[in-house]
Amino acid sequence: MTRFDGRVAALTGAASGIGRATAIRLAAEGATVVGLDIDEAGLAGTTEAAGSMDAIVCDVADRAACHAAVEQVVADNGRLDVFGNIAGVARSQHVPDVTEQDWDQMVAVNLSGVFWCAQAAIPHLLKVDGVLINIASNAGLMGQAYTVPYCATKGAVVNMTRALAMEYAKTGLRVNAIAPGAVQTPLVDNYQLPEEIDFSLMAGYIGLREMSRPEDIAAFFAFLASDEARQVHGAILSVDAGLTAG
Numbered sequence: 001m002t003r004f005d006g007r008v009a010a011l012t013g014a015a016s017g018i019g020r021a022t023a024i025r026l027a028a029e030g031a032t033v034v035g036l037d038i039d040e041a042g043l044a045g046t047t048e049a050a051g052s053m054d055a056i057v058c059d060v061a062d063r064a065a066c067h068a069a070v071e072q073v074v075a076d077n078g079r080l081d082v083f084g085n086i087a088g089v090a091r092s093q094h095v096p097d098v099t100e101q102d103w104d105q106m107v108a109v110n111l112s113g114v115f116w117c118a119q120a121a122i123p124h125l126l127k128v129d130g131v132l133i134n135i136a137s138n139a140g141l142m143g144q145a146y147t148v149p150y151c152a153t154k155g156a157v158v159n160m161t162r163a164l165a166m167e168y169a170k171t172g173l174r175v176n177a178i179a180p181g182a183v184q185t186p187l188v189d190n191y192q193l194p195e196e197i198d199f200s201l202m203a204g205y206i207g208l209r210e211m212s213r214p215e216d217i218a219a220f221f222a223f224l225a226s227d228e229a230r231q232v233h234g235a236i237l238s239v240d241a242g243l244t245a246g
Contacts, residue, residue, distance in 0.1 A: 010082070014036060118134075161177040177237070
């Protein structure tokens with residue numbers, strides 16, 4: 001398929017996981033892809049896997065870096081059609097153990113970075129009736145023990161998405177969010193639970209089906225970014241194997 005011929009897509013978190021899979025998918029469908037990430041070596045790996053991708057080393061926690069990266073994308077390619085806020089961090093902790101540094105990093109990457117990138121990208125997306133897609137989480141739709149800061153940031157992304165959609169409801173810009181459940185990524189592979197937890201508190205969000213693959217989320221991202229989803233705006237779309245169904 002070539003749903004993205006002539007279109008430019010910029011993706012944060014492109015060095016691994018969902019970001020890498022989405023870069024590969026959009027490139028395969030004809031997009032000019034620019035990957036943003038703090039991990040330069042990981043970006044190189046995605047470029048090789050995608051066959052063609054421009055890479056920009058960018059820390060999304062830095063507002064100036066986000067704006068500079070978006071301006072570079074447009075300067076190099078003349079336009080921006082799709083922006084994906086995919087970068088994120090996760091950590092499991094007891095509430096008393098959360099340090100100020102832990103909290104600040106979670107907010108900076110998962111929440112502030114999403115806003116700074118959206119702020120930078122939207123003026124360019126408006127020119128082409130483009131698409132902004134934020135990666136939220138099932139953790140933004142339900143309470144989860146031992147992940148309070150993560151849930152707080154992802155819940156904020158959910159409502160930020162809705163608020164952006166309302167602000168730009170009378171334009172051609174589409175703003176949506178994808179809320180995955182557990183996805184087999186390096187973030188999940190390296191995830192560690194704290195000691196002395198009550199597993200019964202976690203039963204409601206473990207899920208009954210297998211974890212998603214990054215490619216599953218990438219496939220849905222490609223649909224949502226395409227003209228086939230032209231009437232989808234302001235939606236928070238769960239791709240979680242039924243985890244939040246009941």
